[in-house]
Amino acid sequence: MAALDVEVEQIAATPARRGRRVFWLAIAWIAMVVAAAIAADWLPLASPSDIDLMARRAGPSPDHWLGTDALGRDILSRLVFGARISLTVGLIAPLLGLFIGGPLGMLAGYFRGRIETLVVGGIDVLLAFPPLVLALAITTYLGQSVLNITITLGILSIPSLTRVARAATLSFADREFVTAARALGASHRRILMRELLPNIALPLIAFFLLVVAVIIVIEGALSFLGLGVPAPAPSWGGMIAEGRDSLDTAPSIAFLPAGAMFLTVLAFNIIGDRVRALTDPRQGAL
């Protein structure tokens, strides 16, 4: 079992948190980050890559609301443009996994037999690699770019999403409404799309949100190691790594992106947790 998988399961295993306020705060934060990332080009921000050696490690000022980093670049602007990378990779990679893993898991859970053996075997092989190690190996050969990192992390998210889709499908495949549809002469395709998909969609989406959180962390780790999106493009992980050298004089250079990342990952975890609670009547958090 690979870490990505365990990590997600670990989140999924925590009892669902109540508290509507926290949930809406999480939604609000994500909405704000997404809006800022989309509108970054039109916002009145300094350029994220303009170097100002006269104003290195400066504190907050009207020109630079959150101060500047070790090269005098505007931190707020780098945070906003960094959000673009984190969100692009963090959302698209799991989507890739969802669109490949979801159908695979459904087919495996519905048809069973040889298809299932093949799918489960393939998952086991992918899970045999520690995800960070696999991500590092693939991006090294592919070369560092947003596209390549997204593809790599997309591949990494396939196994866990496949497993969830399969498990959810298994739990519905023998239910009466499926038998009834089959008795009425519905095709496999119709049963899968009309009967099963609507039922497994919600648990799958809840899990997807948790995967988003994990992928943002892995992308951050890659960037932190200098093996993510190449410089000078700002990324949260990269900013944290750069800020390390200034910890003694200007710790906020590292702590601001760390805080942004923490809140974003936490928000996705809270939202995913909440959606999962909706699908799991045992939690009684409806």
Place this chain on the structure above:
Amino acid sequence: MLGFVGRRLVYLVPVLIAVSLLTFLVAALLPGDLAVAMLADEATPEKMAALRSEMGLDQPLVLQYLHWLGGALAGDLGRSLRTGEKVLSAILQRLPVTLELMLFAQLIALAIGVPVGILCAVRNGGAFDRLMTAIAFGKLSVPAFMLAIVLIYVFSVTLKWLPATGYVPLDEDVVGNLRSFVLPAVTLGFGEWPVLMRVLRSDMIATLQEDYIAMARAKGLKRWRILLVHALKPSSLTLVTVTGINIGRLIGGTVLVETIFALPGIGRLLIGAINTRDFVVLQGVVLFVATGFVLVNFVVDILYGVLDPRIRYGRA
């Protein structure tokens, strides 16, 4: 039991073959010519052809794979493109550092997870329990590298208690060696305690409702004795296996932590190989790590079966 081990073993072989194939193919099939990458600016057609035949790159892929796999099985993972060092001996030389790091991390995770788990189970639903469960949930959103930065800031930069980087070999200076492992091990171990705590907590809550616990209480036994002797032991079966699974997780985490704290372990070797584009080392380390990962999980699987007979006869 033997049948169970046998079935798992039969499953292990194809997985390991597939892992080696994937490791090999990632290197062989992805775009980018190894010879070009290695020669960089000096790449001329003649040099590239010579290098290709020297490395066997002009042979069919299947032969290349079999050749590589044969070498790997005989303990020969090739030689580093940069230093000429044997890859396997480079790995084995760095293995103790990684193992020491993983050991300390695991101990720290247990040292936090077990007491917290017990206390939460005793006061199930109380303020402490809710606080710790919330912290455990929040912890899931703190990546290791973020925690590392905070720890370095607090303990190295501000308090100046511990070194932020650097490694002192064990045989040179035991105290120095331990000091150099504190921050890395805390970083790595801190990610693991919530898992241990949660598993122990839920097992312990179930155990504490057993009749024999009520009996022990009725006999007037000391509270801590009931908890540590009567309740902890039967509750710790799952804990053992989860600790095993964690070893697998830690293998991945060491890459990051070793790099941050400049510990000369296998993770550093991997990152170094990536930075210098030393593909032979990269391939060797990935194969070694993935094989270790698979084997650890295999042992944990067996352990599961030993501890819980239902698994032995149920699935499989």
